Amino acid sequence: MSDSEGETFEKQVKIVIVGDGSSGKTSMSQRFSNDKFTPAYDQTLGIDYYLKRINLTRTYNVTLAINDIGGQTLGGAMLDKYIYGADIVLLVYDITNLQSFENLEDWYHSVMKYCAGRKPLFAVVGNKSDLEHLRAVKPEKHHQFAKDRDMLSYFVSAKTGESVENVFRQVTAHLMHVVLPKNDQDGARIIKAPIVRQESQNTTPIQPTSPLGSQSRTSVCNLQ
Secondary structure (H helix, E strand, O other): OEEOOEEOEEEEEEEEEEOOOOOOHHHHHHHHHHOOOOOOOOOOOOEEEEEEEEEEEOOEEEEEEEEEEOHHHOOOOOHHHHHOOOOEEEEEEEOOOHHHHHOHHHHHHHHHHOOOOOOOEEEEEEEOHHHHHHOOOOHHHHHHHHHHOOOEEEEOOOOOOOOHHHHHHHHHHHHHOOOOOHHHOOOOOEEOOOOOOOOOOOOOOOOOOOOOOOOOOOOOOOOO
16 A cells, blocks of 8 residues: 555465474464463463564564464364465474474474465474573474475574564565565564454454455465
8 A cells, every 4th residue: 555655565464383282382472462471381272363563664564363273283173274374384392392393294294284285484483492401402403304394494482582573573574575674673663453362163264364455365375
């Protein structure tokens, strides 16, 4: 759309977060969406849904629809509904839990199974970097996993907030082929928006909204 100061672009991006239970998917979502961290583990049943609108740059406003999928849904009947229309998939594991890393292979293949041959943008995210002294997954294995599957790669701490916002901003910029400002200073301002939690009973697929004035997309995991 356009305004008196020049053209501004609006976009909605669907981000799906998958991985084993207790890997920190919900903590990441809440840290980014509301800048909070809850120490007590509360298992996600089905899916939780968050919205946050950001300035990616001065001319790009992006609404991120974050779909936090419960760890117990792997192989479940609803997984295809949750993944439907994903633009970005974050594969999250706990760096202190080797099994959570090894299970990413199953999560990756499950996501690809429901993408009808269209590959979303993937990133592998090692959470709990604040527990480096308890690390069970060598960084080399992390990076090799990402390289072999052409994924972006990050380490974060949902507890401290380290690099969490950076992940969401960078994967979105990569998807949209947007070059972030130096040190991301020009795009650092956050536009606050309501945070919505979607109950697991709602089985209607969530589809990304196309830019204003264009037709809605209907293909599964529609990407370039």
